[in-house]
Amino acid sequence: MRIVSLLAVALAAASTGALAADLTATVPGYTYFHRAGATLADHDAALRGCIERTARTISPPPPGVVSFRGPPKGPATVKVVADIGKGAFNDLDGMVFENIHAANIENCMVVLGWDVRQVDVAEGARLAALPRAAKAEWLSSQVGAPRPASPAARAFANDAHWGSTRMFAPSARPVKPSLSLATQPATTVSFTWPPAGDAPPVKVLKTEQVAAAPADAALVLVRLSGKTLQAGQQLVFRRTHAGPADTAPDTFVAALPSRWLPADGETYDTVQAFAVPPGEWRLSAMRRDGITVDFCLGQPTFPVAAGGTVFAGWYTLGDLQWGPRLDPSAARSALPADRAGRLKAAAYANGATGECGGTYIYALEIPGAPFVEGYRDGTAATPAPGPGAVEPSPPPAKPRAPGDPPVSTLEPEPLTPIKPSFGKRQD
Structure with a gap:
């Protein structure tokens, strides 16, 4: 049965x-993270923690891009930008592509119990054009709403356990920056790799x-x-x-x-x-x-x-x-x-x-x-x-x-x- x-x-x-589910890319379009009952402070704290974990991930070069350097060895510094999706990649201490940051931040937030909400294109474009403080004010009314206006596009579903999930592929660059990330300042993370x-x-x-x-x-x-x-x-x-x-x-x-x-x-x-x-x-x-x-x-x-x-x-x-x-x-x-x-x-x-590393981060x-x-x-x-x-x-x-x-x-x-x-x- x-x-x-x-x-x-x-x-x-x-x-x-x-x-099928995909660990290599973000939900397309304008999105933000939501968890019923959460405050904007909860949202920001979870996001900062995911940014810290994400900085240690290394993406292989996309198709057609040749890298002559491997992953960082020894002290490394990586800057995770707030407007992921606008540039091509960051190349700090090795090939660190910003698209891997976007995918892994979303993977991390989903595992932590947040769902991804997809905003209408016209409304998303309007919100993306607002100053950071105005974006944060709008998010404060949505991140913990019991019935948010935007539909849910992704939540944790133990995706790594399913053979149909896309996992072993280069990550695609986001088409639109995340509205949640756009409220955060750029974050510089220093660490030593490998442990x-x-x-x-x-x-x-x-x-x-x-x-x-x-x-x-x-x-x-x-x-x-x-x-x-x-x-x-x-x-x-x-x-x-x-x-x-x-x-x-x-x-x-x-x-x-x-x-x-x-x-x-x-x-x-x-x-x-x-x-x-x-x-x-x-x-x-x-x-x-x-x-x-x-x-x-x-x-x-x-x-x-x-x-x-x-x-x-x-x-x-x-x-x-x-x-x-x-x-x-x-x-x-x-x-x-x-x-x-x-x-x-x-x-x-x-x-x-x-401690996180590798290419993609998730839970199994x-x-x-x-x-x-x-x-x-x-x-x-x-x-x-x-x-x-x-x-x-x-x-x-x-x-x-x-x-x-x-x-x-x-x-x-x-x-x-x-x-x-x-x-x-x-x-």
Whole structure:
């Protein structure tokens, strides 16, 4: 019954002709941020916090633009301008395009519980021409209004969890400046990149290394499946540091092979194992085609104990909902008997936060998992309508074209079982 109801929602969305969710660009036209009951001071404080986080993101050059410098290393200073959309880009300490700032400020505000309101073109042009103080006066009557005059164009919907969401692409420059941003002064943010003290990442284990792992070693297993278009896609896991003196490895990366491509539509499947320091580990980011989507605004986290063997999930990249499935049964056959008996599914909690970086920033929630104590963003920003897990509706989908295969179900049949095996990852 749940599948049928979700399917009906997806088909209804498709019939409207709306485009899929997009983390790479802002809502078009004149917009502002709104949250019922908020004050202008609340709005400005949230916006300043998002600007600070956004300054640390680095955009790849747009198509046709060649960059001879990489991301900043060491001290960096970035100016986030209030009238994003009027210039081409800022080039401070590396290729930092202002369009990435606009997209990420909107991503951040949406995760924090604000929705994006789209203003009529004529009214938006009138407001944009007003002095900053007059814009702020108009916003003060709208940002917290229980029934604002402008329609809602975007709100948090756990978009990173949906395979139809646009994430791994250069960001387009906004057509119009945000009315919310236009009330803010330009902000200069200084920081050091990359963060100091990061140890080299943990390498994937070969089959014989898994068998030889000491009894007190903590192992994490990840299963990835995908098709041609997902080749090279990576899941980045990071550990929460215990303190400045903690120099143990804090990263491992599970990835689909990228040096070879199967035939069009062919599926490939891999299970990877990592010997990690015990502690709290997070699904921190996704990478593909040189673009990193950083879940710094809300990351799924799970504990790993010394001597434990944890299955972090089966991620079917490219599916409408790409994961994880947490049944560890299929992974047990690749483990020695003692390890197989100890294998447990990761106990995920949503909402761990961290310092932002990468290309795009957002949050990722595993439906049904609880939230870490104190987290009030994402779907936690909206009270649940009743008992039970809250799962957002699928994002709007592109209209079906003639010749597209029929939609039969939102939850595709499991992939043909392939006996998991460990081996050296090909990147």
